[in-house]
Amino acid sequence: xxxxxxxxxxLREVISKNQEKLIGDILQHVEIYEIKEEQYNKMLVALNKYxxxxxxxxxxxxxxxxxxxxxxxRLT
Numbered sequence: 001x002x003x004x005x006x007x008x009x010x011l012r013e014v015i016s017k018n019q020e021k022l023i024g025d026i027l028q029h030v031e032i033y034e035i036k037e038e039q040y041n042k043m044l045v046a047l048n049k050y051x052x053x054x055x056x057x058x059x060x061x062x063x064x065x066x067x068x069x070x071x072x073x074r075l076t
Contacts, residue, residue: 019047 002010023043027035 015051019044019051023047 023040027033
């Protein structure tokens, strides 16, 4: 197993590559094959913002599901 710092860095790189691929896929679907670097960077910043927010929401949902499962298990 990698040390925790390396593992975190690796996961961040994977997320970054996935975000870049998503932007490329979206641009391809709307048949845009070239954009300015400034526009691309703005898209990355926006996608990163939404990724972080989605992660927070996902974690909140998971926590709520655990709470509900514990309550249901205790009640039955």
